[in-house]
Amino acid sequence: MRAAGALVGALVAMATVTATGLAPSAAAADAQARQWYLGPMQAERMWKTGTGKGVKVAVIDSGVNADTPALKGQVLIDEVPDAVRYRATDDYTGNGTTxxxxxxxTGAGGGLKGLAPGARIVPYRxxxxxxxAGDEERRKTPDLAEAITAAAxxxxxxxxISVSWExxxxNDQAAIDYAASKGKLLxxxxxxGVREERxxxxxxxxxxxxxxxSMDSSGTVSKNAADGDHVDLAAPGEKIPHWCDANFRSYCVGEPDTRPAAALVSAAAALIWSVHPDWSVNQVTRSLIDTASRSWPKDTPSRYAGYGLIRPRKVLxxxxxxxxxxDVDPLVKENGGNLLAESASTPSPTPADDAEQSSAEDSGTVSSAAPPRNHYHPLWLALSAAATVLGLALTGTALVRLRRAR
Known part of the structure; x- marks a missing residue:
């Protein structure tokens, strides 16, 4: 265990090097090296079983630049419905491309290596x-409901949808309901930054x-992440490389952010679906929940980490x-009540399956006292490193203000 601990220490040390930005000449080479989570998640081992091949992921965001080295050949612009295709590959923030x-x-040119490099992206701006932009540009640009309905x-x-709005x-609600009825995993x-704002x-x-x-490289849920009964899963989301701006000159290292965490869960689902193409959305969701790392009962999810930290390797x-x-939704009880709604006050103890918990206790790294509510034990890192995520409503209301991605 000492050797494993030393290895994890080195891994975390490398993963937690901070940077506010990378020079354009060094950006591509450094970006992939800073994807600290690929090793702990045993990405290389998973890719021997599945890469996401055959699975398409609709990315609804600020647009997706299909010409970055890592995305050449990965973006299916022709599969975006005509009604919502307007400037779909013109990313005005860089977030959608990230x-x-x-x-x-694909990691080409030293760019980012996706967790599901065999999957394909269908972009929605x-x-x-x-x-x-002016009124005309905004009029031509689809809104959330239009994009979701088209993707469905x-x-x-x-x-x-790596965004969150107040x-x-x-119409948005109806579009999501419609997509769910079509068997899509949203x-x-x-x-x-919404924990205080509620x-x-x-x-x-x-x-x-x-x-x-979002969680960081030590296994701690990000302090600025929202908590509540809408938190279902956790994934890496701190110090993740991202395009600094829409000019695509260089990558920066991100602050704590739930947006990349959502993308990694989408990638994890793509990995699972590529290996089990006949599974339904309920079965893929259930597999993510069942195999997530946690030490609390599955039927009492935490308001900070939901059902735990994704581990798609366990399914593969x-x-x-x-x-x-x-045909059974794993998030809904037979009586129709949502499991999360009944457990909003549940604390978030150390997530680990029985074998991992036992090993941790043997090494003296787990205290008998309850850990902080938003803390994950770095054992997830240790074990992995040692071994080497309608249409429109009739009553649609107007937006109070423009949405801001969080």
């Missing part, structure tokens, strides 16, 4: 507050959407894993 690379980047009518299995419309970030955090708060929170490595019934 999310696409984290999901399906929607109107966010960051879109600095395609063969994309996963819809990634306001939403009845994944969204739970929001940054904002709505939509669309993650919709019961058909998997809400994802278990040929006998039973995904359960295809």
């Amino acid at each position: 999310m696409a690379e984290l999901i399906a980047g 929607i109107e966010l507050d960051e879109l600095r 009518d395609t063969d994309a299995k996963i819809i990634n 306001w939403f419309t009845g 994944i969204a970030s739970v929001g940054n 904002a709505i955090a939509f669309p993650a708060r919709n019961p058909y959407v998997l809400g994802v929170t 490595a278990d040929a006998d894993y039973d995904p359960g019934p295809a």
